[in-house]
Amino acid sequence: MELAKNLQTTINRSHGKTDLYVDLAQSISGVLLIGFLWMHMLFVATIVVSPELFNTLSEGLDKYYLAQVGIPATILLIIFHIFLALRRAPVRLRDMRITYRMAKMMNHYDTWVWVGQVVSALFVGVMASIHLWIILGAWPLRAATSAARVASSGPADVTWGAFTFPFFIVFYVIFLIAGEYHGGFGLYRILVKWGWWERHTMGWVLKGITVIIVCLGFAALYTFTQIAANLPAGGAIH
Amino acid sequence: MGRKLTISCFRYNPNIPGDKPRMQDYELEEYEGMTLFVALNDIREKLDPTLMFDFVCRAAICGSCAMLIHGRPRLACKTMTRTLPNKFTVMPLPVFKLIGDLSVDTGTWFRDLQVRAEAWIHTNKKFDFNALEVRMNNETAEKIYDPEQCIECGCCVANCITANIRPDFIGSTGINRVYRFLIDPRDERSDAEYYDVIGNEDGTFGCVGLMACDDMCPKEIPLQENLAYVRRKMAKAGLKLQFQGVKIS
Amino acid sequence: MSAKNTYISDVLVIGAGLAAERSAIECASAGLNVIILSLVPPRRSHSTAAQGGMQASLGNIAMGKGDSPEIHFADTVKGSDWGCDQEVAKMFCETVPSMIRQLDFWGVPWNRVTAGKKKYASGIETEDTKDKEGLITARDFGGVAKWRCCYTSDGTGHTVQFVVDTQVCKLGIPVHDRMEAIALIHDGETCFGAVARCLRTGELNVYLAKSTIIGTGGAGRIYAASTNAVINEGTGGGIALATGVVPLGNMEAIQFHPTGMPPVYILMTEGARGDGGYLLDKDMHRFMPDYEPKKKELASRDVVSRRMVQHIRAGHGVTSKYSTQQHLWLDIRHLGRQWVWKNLREIATIATNFNGIDPAKELVPVIPTQHYTMGGIRTNKDGAAYGLQGLFAMGEAACWDLHGFNRLGGNSLAETVTAGYICGKQVAKYTLGQTRNFNMKLVDGFVKKEEERIKNLISGKNGRENVYEIRDAMGTAMMDHVHIFRTGKSLEQGVAKLQELYKRSLKIGLRSSGQGANPELAQAIRMPGMVRTALCVAYGALTRTESRGSHFREDYPKRDDVNWLKRTLAYWKEGADLPTLEYEPVACPILPPGDRGYGEASAGPKGK
Numbered sequence A: 001m002e003l004a005k006n007l008q009t010t011i012n013r014s015h016g017k018t019d020l021y022v023d024l025a026q027s028i029s030g031v032l033l034i035g036f037l038w039m040h041m042l043f044v045a046t047i048v049v050s051p052e053l054f055n056t057l058s059e060g061l062d063k064y065y066l067a068q069v070g071i072p073a074t075i076l077l078i079i080f081h082i083f084l085a086l087r088r089a090p091v092r093l094r095d096m097r098i099t100y101r102m103a104k105m106m107n108h109y110d111t112w113v114w115v116g117q118v119v120s121a122l123f124v125g126v127m128a129s130i131h132l133w134i135i136l137g138a139w140p141l142r143a144a145t146s147a148a149r150v151a152s153s154g155p156a157d158v159t160w161g162a163f164t165f166p167f168f169i170v171f172y173v174i175f176l177i178a179g180e181y182h183g184g185f186g187l188y189r190i191l192v193k194w195g196w197w198e199r200h201t202m203g204w205v206l207k208g209i210t211v212i213i214v215c216l217g218f219a220a221l222y223t224f225t226q227i228a229a230n231l232p233a234g235g236a237i238h
Numbered sequence B: 001m002g003r004k005l006t007i008s009c010f011r012y013n014p015n016i017p018g019d020k021p022r023m024q025d026y027e028l029e030e031y032e033g034m035t036l037f038v039a040l041n042d043i044r045e046k047l048d049p050t051l052m053f054d055f056v057c058r059a060a061i062c063g064s065c066a067m068l069i070h071g072r073p074r075l076a077c078k079t080m081t082r083t084l085p086n087k088f089t090v091m092p093l094p095v096f097k098l099i100g101d102l103s104v105d106t107g108t109w110f111r112d113l114q115v116r117a118e119a120w121i122h123t124n125k126k127f128d129f130n131a132l133e134v135r136m137n138n139e140t141a142e143k144i145y146d147p148e149q150c151i152e153c154g155c156c157v158a159n160c161i162t163a164n165i166r167p168d169f170i171g172s173t174g175i176n177r178v179y180r181f182l183i184d185p186r187d188e189r190s191d192a193e194y195y196d197v198i199g200n201e202d203g204t205f206g207c208v209g210l211m212a213c214d215d216m217c218p219k220e221i222p223l224q225e226n227l228a229y230v231r232r233k234m235a236k237a238g239l240k241l242q243f244q245g246v247k248i249s
Numbered sequence C: 001m002s003a004k005n006t007y008i009s010d011v012l013v014i015g016a017g018l019a020a021e022r023s024a025i026e027c028a029s030a031g032l033n034v035i036i037l038s039l040v041p042p043r044r045s046h047s048t049a050a051q052g053g054m055q056a057s058l059g060n061i062a063m064g065k066g067d068s069p070e071i072h073f074a075d076t077v078k079g080s081d082w083g084c085d086q087e088v089a090k091m092f093c094e095t096v097p098s099m100i101r102q103l104d105f106w107g108v109p110w111n112r113v114t115a116g117k118k119k120y121a122s123g124i125e126t127e128d129t130k131d132k133e134g135l136i137t138a139r140d141f142g143g144v145a146k147w148r149c150c151y152t153s154d155g156t157g158h159t160v161q162f163v164v165d166t167q168v169c170k171l172g173i174p175v176h177d178r179m180e181a182i183a184l185i186h187d188g189e190t191c192f193g194a195v196a197r198c199l200r201t202g203e204l205n206v207y208l209a210k211s212t213i214i215g216t217g218g219a220g221r222i223y224a225a226s227t228n229a230v231i232n233e234g235t236g237g238g239i240a241l242a243t244g245v246v247p248l249g250n251m252e253a254i255q256f257h258p259t260g261m262p263p264v265y266i267l268m269t270e271g272a273r274g275d276g277g278y279l280l281d282k283d284m285h286r287f288m289p290d291y292e293p294k295k296k297e298l299a300s301r302d303v304v305s306r307r308m309v310q311h312i313r314a315g316h317g318v319t320s321k322y323s324t325q326q327h328l329w330l331d332i333r334h335l336g337r338q339w340v341w342k343n344l345r346e347i348a349t350i351a352t353n354f355n356g357i358d359p360a361k362e363l364v365p366v367i368p369t370q371h372y373t374m375g376g377i378r379t380n381k382d383g384a385a386y387g388l389q390g391l392f393a394m395g396e397a398a399c400w401d402l403h404g405f406n407r408l409g410g411n412s413l414a415e416t417v418t419a420g421y422i423c424g425k426q427v428a429k430y431t432l433g434q435t436r437n438f439n440m441k442l443v444d445g446f447v448k449k450e451e452e453r454i455k456n457l458i459s460g461k462n463g464r465e466n467v468y469e470i471r472d473a474m475g476t477a478m479m480d481h482v483h484i485f486r487t488g489k490s491l492e493q494g495v496a497k498l499q500e501l502y503k504r505s506l507k508i509g510l511r512s513s514g515q516g517a518n519p520e521l522a523q524a525i526r527m528p529g530m531v532r533t534a535l536c537v538a539y540g541a542l543t544r545t546e547s548r549g550s551h552f553r554e555d556y557p558k559r560d561d562v563n564w565l566k567r568t569l570a571y572w573k574e575g576a577d578l579p580t581l582e583y584e585p586v587a588c589p590i591l592p593p594g595d596r597g598y599g600e601a602s603a604g605p606k607g608k
């Protein structure tokens, strides 16, 4: 009897394509987002070369309306992605408990990576909203404004031994790592699922790319702080 | 003199009213070449005759003895105790219904899977007792044997978080089973027919790509490759159905 | 407590191995209502463990060219040492090729012939032509004139069992797994089904049917060391014997495989020797050529096994950490790492997994080990058991008598599906002619009796004997007295020990509470039947004062066709502590007794 019931559910699904589209859409949204993120990091990293290049690019994007179209599209894409990806995340308390217990017991690398992805998603979700809110609230984007923002204090600065870090530096470092981790391994799993490459080699390649991008990010953040230190007191923003 | 082993066993017999799940420690002396098959039988025969577990072939061929050993799903018969610390745990596989102690009901689960996946050769031909066999390439035969080697131990189901949180997911073994028929030229099913069977969230599109299955299959079946093949094939089949104008249900 | 559920069907199939499932398919295809019982899910049956292959005279590969059912027949009869039923063997050899093709039709990925010149490890060079390409190929096996062992890489039994099970699934035949038949229901003339104990809950169920098929596999576990699965405890034969009217045939015919790997005696297939592996003793001396200059390590199984034990007895055995007994070494190091890990992969993995040995650079311990029971529930050529109407038996559990006193490697998997087909058809025919008629009082009587037994085991009413002690003592007695070399004196001691154990087995009391699916209780229920089976082996061997096939009497080393061209039938009468032996003649209508043409003539206990 049990068998028949399940057969019935199978039959009821006849030719249903929702599941396929949702799965495809999730993978595509993932690829687009990681594509966006990596482009975005390269753009921001132009600051390392020179503030002028950064400004030129930014102006260019505004001039040809790429920013005006791209930003809302990205925001929509993120919402879309969250909506799709949450299907797979352990959202019920029971599922979270099973997930945590199993991951801990098996101690399996890829499984932990996925758990990490789910957790980092929370950070990315919250931080991306703040990030977008601030950026869009202080249009347009210029090297000087960005630098001031990166180096500015927020709700609380972080003191670690003899050093004090402005809130937003800490914010961006966490954001950078969480975002890259979430996206990089996300891409890894998309490729694993569709399976064009052997996963272990592919994993190392992606880790390599991620590390490079994170380094670029750090370099950019460092450059921003250097620029901020040379800005006239009372900076141009807020 | 061997080490002294402490095996911490999950104990629970649902057939005894009032019995509660608990961990129970057994101590025994290890000897050269000891496998968990030997160790658990020693416990049952010398220390505790009530302990339930399953072994059949004790040679890693039948898939009966999968359990969580020191946290990971493995075949107990081919796990040598010397690869384990002095104290370790053994627990029944998750996902499957518990029969008692270390014994779980993989039989019903896999039977259900065979029926859902319609895992048999579908053909309109009739067997002719007097005809020669239909020719086949030896490579094709070997390619079919590859996924066919699955012993239905359930390790890949137990260690997949998706299968743990979604009871209807057919698991890696299920998708691999369909793959076996998909590449068999004797099965006359069209891609669309396969699509109806596993082109859904309980089938191929339910897999998140956690790869615990691929890493822990005791038969070392290349599950990543096989799963990805099915996913691509089914995505293609679904899109084709769309373009042929079959309605979304 | 009484029977929890009663199931009624046309055909009850006890067992879900290859023989059982194949016969179930035949019955279900005839429109009958079939239920299958099994200790374990079908795909865990021991048939899946067979790696080697299945004999069928397809004659596709060059080395099998010109093969025919007649040649297969001659090999089978010689192999059996003229102990088999030649009519059955003939029918079998003629049917098995279409069975292989039907399995192919159902989906078995048989390895195929590839065209081109080939050189085998043994030095043979052949060429396969284009016209055979893509047809089912075959490999060599001991004791055959032609290569005819069809295979799928290293998993023949696995693929065949899985594919046969897909057909059972497709036909929707219900399988009640973890359901152990513990007694047949009968009135001394007709069998009506069985009482079964659920191994999930411990409850008793009743299965009633017009026909009952027993396909429960081998009884290897009556020996302490066996290549068989731990569930091969001969329970099918045990419950048939317990009826008092159904005999076991030729139980003394036990096959030993030369290369079981201690400490758990996993089988190392013949492939290791076929590819050129040696057997070495404690001085690293390759001894087989001393005994068998022609065939060396590749003489037939019974011959190699005897030589190995003989050599150990002569003081050349190895004492090592791997085993409490002395053993010998299997050496495949000279084949090279690549060969070992590619062509002998299953041997390499087993050695690595179970002993941490890499056979490409280390020696593997081996010892002759119990492997196959040629004997079993005696049936006629339709598979109908002697003694009870409506009872049938097939596969290793049966003595259809295809194997006589020595089974040819690769003939038993082939037997399971062929018997399942041929006899399954006969079961269907018989069943269609029957009407349902069950005497519920009789049924209740059987249930009560089993309940009573279980109650007494739990309460310890009859005694407090420890079931595992008895099992171990039985296994040891069989190893010590009823092994490869047998003598009157030792067999007498063995029989006496087993009789003693039989009495103790009737006084078993559990140490646990026996609640639910208690494993100690399951063992205790089987125990008397197992000791009875062991006694049939030992007593039959004691009485048979000749050597034939794998039955080797040191005190009677020659085959004796004048007195012993007959089949042993062992009955167990109520209250007895020994089987009653009867004999029936073995006819040789097609191939009269002659020389086997290998090993035998030189096989004396002291070598040359």
Ligand SMILES: Cc1cc2nc3c(=O)[nH]c(=O)nc-3n(C[C@H](O)[C@H](O)[C@H](O)COP(=O)(O)OP(=O)(O)OC[C@H]3O[C@@H](n4cnc5c(N)ncnc54)[C@H](O)[C@@H]3O)c2cc1C
Pocket (backbone or CB within 6 Å): C014, C015, C016, C017, C018, C019, C020, C037, C038, C039, C040, C041, C042, C045, C046, C047, C048, C049, C050, C051, C052, C053, C054, C055, C157, C179, C180, C181, C182, C215, C216, C217, C218, C227, C228, C229, C231, C232, C235, C236, C267, C371, C372, C394, C395, C396, C397, C409, C410, C411, C412, C413, C414, C416
């Ligand atoms: C290691 C090994 C390798 C082998 N290799 C080969 C080979 O290469 N070629 C070859 O031809 N032969 C080989 N053989 C022999 C061959 O595998 C067996 O003889 C054959 O598979 C037996 O099949 P069967 O259907 O009779 O029984 P099995 O496959 O043993 O099935 C028995 C079934 O009966 C069930 N059962 C038992 N008792 C009960 C009960 N009381 N109630 C309910 N169910 C019960 C079990 O659950 C099981 O499903 C090999 C044997 C071994 C041990």
Ligand code: HEM
Pocket (backbone or CB within 6 Å): A026, A027, A029, A030, A031, A033, A034, A037, A078, A081, A082, A085, A086, A088, A089, A117, A118, A121, A122, A124, A125, A126, A128, A179, A182, A183, A185, A186, A187, A189, A190, B208
């Ligand atoms: C609020 C923000 C976000 C949330 C809540 C979120 C959540 C998730 C979750 C839960 C998954 C796992 C889904 C699965 O296992 O199938 C996932 C996958 C993924 N995420 Fe995000 N994510 C967010 C933002 C982003 C961003 C900004 C990117 C781009 C850089 C991104 C890239 C990916 C990728 C590539 C995957 C893999 C997709 C797949 O497996 O199909 N995510 N996300």
Ligand code: HEM
Pocket (backbone or CB within 6 Å): A037, A040, A044, A045, A070, A071, A074, A075, A124, A128, A131, A132, A135, A141, A145, A146, A147, A149, A150, A172, A173, A175, A176, A177, A179, A216, A217, A218, A220, A221
């Ligand atoms: C689409 C709208 C976006 C715009 C216009 C934008 C713009 C910028 C700019 C200008 C900076 C430089 C620092 C600053 O000015 O504060 C920056 C930094 C950063 N952004 Fe965005 N961003 C966008 C979306 C996102 C999203 C969705 C993510 C998350 C995944 C993200 C992650 C980051 C990170 C991690 C940094 C720090 C850079 C570094 O380490 O060098 N951004 N972004």
Ligand code: SF4
Pocket (backbone or CB within 6 Å): B149, B150, B151, B152, B153, B154, B155, B156, B157, B172, B173, B176, B216, B217, B218, B219, B220, B221
């Ligand atoms: S795929 Fe591997 S892990 Fe999964 S059931 Fe089969 S053999 Fe076991």
Ligand code: F3S
Pocket (backbone or CB within 6 Å): B156, B159, B160, B161, B162, B163, B171, B172, B206, B207, B208, B209, B210, B211, B212, B213, B214, B227
């Ligand atoms: S672990 Fe599970 S999610 Fe997919 S890749 Fe394996 S089935």
Ligand code: FES
Pocket (backbone or CB within 6 Å): B054, B055, B056, B057, B058, B059, B060, B061, B062, B063, B064, B065, B066, B075, B076, B077, B078
């Ligand atoms: S007992 Fe068969 S796989 Fe372990």
